[in-house]
Amino acid sequence: MKAFYGDLRLGILGGGQLGRMLIQQAVNYNVTVKILDPDREAPCRKLCDEFIVGSLNDYETVYNFGKKVDLLTIEIEKVNVDALEQLEKEGVLVYPQPRVIRLIQDKGLQKxxxxxxxxxxxxxxxxxxxxxxxxxxxxxxxxxxxxRDGYDGKGVYKVVDESYLEKAFTEPSLIERWIDFEKEIAVIVARNENGDIETFPMVEMEFNPEANLVEFLISPSTLPFAVQQEAADIAKKIAESLKIVGLLAVEMFLDKQGKILVNELAPRPHNSGHQTIEGNVVSQFEQHLRAIFDQPLGNTDSLSNAIMINVLGEQGYEGPAIYQGIEKVMKCAGVYIHLYGKALTKPFRKMGHVTIVNTDREKAIETARYVQETLKVIS
Known part of the structure; x- marks a missing residue:
């Protein structure tokens, strides 16, 4: 492989906020980044070296884009895997590997x-x-x-009793037992081509009940060490079994009996790892690049307590985004704001995130609650 800090051309399928934050890290390594995204106003459009508008699901579009790069990665799983498999056969490095993406695209195959x-x-x-x-x-x-194609709470339906069946999905699906969980937790694991594996400390998540999106994340967890170790071991086992190259987010439930159950996987940087930018020695975005470049993986230790809040578009507003309360939030110590470059807001759209770091965990949580109440995206 070409030296990543030289003339290597990295292609990213998807130009959303995850791609944007990958670019922000890639700049530090002198990496040339090309982006393919169907939205000409995507968050990555002004940051990359080349931005191409096109479908991520069209074979020819993805294939032709991939022929112009040395290494291809993703920031979204909904891509044309047939094209990726052909590119891989022709010598283009594709990480995570197409077989991994194909498996994770289908929740039935995942299970x-x-x-x-x-x-x-x-x-x-x-x-x-x-x-x-x-x-x-x-x-x-x-x-x-x-x-297939479910994300951010879409494509999920709770069937309470027989009366709910008439509104159930008619497309191919799976059903799973309702888990009366104590906590939703996640571990991000990275693996490089050399087989080295590192996990980030386990995090605890709170979801927005209406949008089913991660709204509030606490790192590191204060759950018993045995729970954290078991979650990390499960994530490592999955990464090893898949032989994945790159980052893998493993979302899990901790049930009322203390048992850990894996919910879903995401083979890319993930919402549950945004706090690593300020809260850990290495961020999830740098770790993903290290993994796909087959470089030594970074130290994942926490530097401080870090709370991450998703900044979502407020209900009842649609149009040009206005960040109400941003000046008040910026006065708070240890607050780091990340806006995603999306000009238009709509209800529950991910417009940015805020990370709050503090050596005092309770103070960090208190500040995070203030940010959550104060910063609103309206139009």
């Missing part, structure tokens, strides 16, 4: 992978037709998930 590799997860059943829902062996209530 089957967990079962085959003894990864703890909720009891599930793959559903191919609405009729199969009526014959389910999983008792009410349960969660129905579309096998």
């Amino acid at each position: 089957q992978f967990f079962k085959e590799n003894d990864i703890p997860t909720a009891e599930f059943q793959v559903i191919s037709s609405p009729e199969q829902l009526k014959d389910s062996t999983i008792p009410f209530p349960y969660i129905q998930k579309l096998r």
Whole structure:
């Protein structure tokens, strides 16, 4: 592979905020970055060396884009994997590997992978037709998930009892037992081509109940060490089993009995790792680049307590974004604001995030609550 700090051309499929933050790190390594995204106003458009407007799902578009780079990575899983497999055959490095992306694109295949590799997860059943829902062996209530294209809470439906079945998804899906969980937790793990593996400290997450998006994240966790170690071991086992190159976010539940169950995977930088930019020795974005460049992985230790808040578009507002209260928030010590360059807001759209760092955990949480109440995206 060409030296990453020289003339290597990195291509990223997707020009959203994750790509934007990858570019911000790649600049430090002198990496040339090309972006493909269907939205000509995508957050990456002004930061990359070359921005190409085109479909991520069209074979020819993805293939032709990939032929112009030396190494291809993703910031979103919904991409044309057939094109990536052909590029890989022709010598273009694709990380994470196309086979990994194909597996993770399909939640049914994900669940089957967990079962085959003894990864703890909720009891599930793959559903191919609405009729199969009526014959389910999983008792009410349960969660129905579309096998493909679900994200940020979309494609997820809670079936409480038989009366909910008429509004259930008709597309191929899976159902899984409802977990009465104590906490939602996550571990981000990185693996390079050499087989080196590092995990970031486990984080605790709170979700917006309406949008089902991560809204509040606390790092590092204060749950018992044994829980944190088990979560890290599970993440490492998954990364090893997949032989993935790059970053992998592993979202998990901790149930009321103290058992950890894996929910879903994301083979890329993830919302549950944004706090690493200020809160850890190495950020998730640098770690992803280190992994795909097959360089030594960085130290993932926490530097301080770090709380991350997603900045979402307020309900009832749609149009040019106005960040109400931003001046008040910027007066607070230890507050780091990241805006994503999205000109237009709409309800629950991810417009940015804020990280609050403080050696005093309770003070960090108190400041984070203030930021959450004060900073609003309206139009």
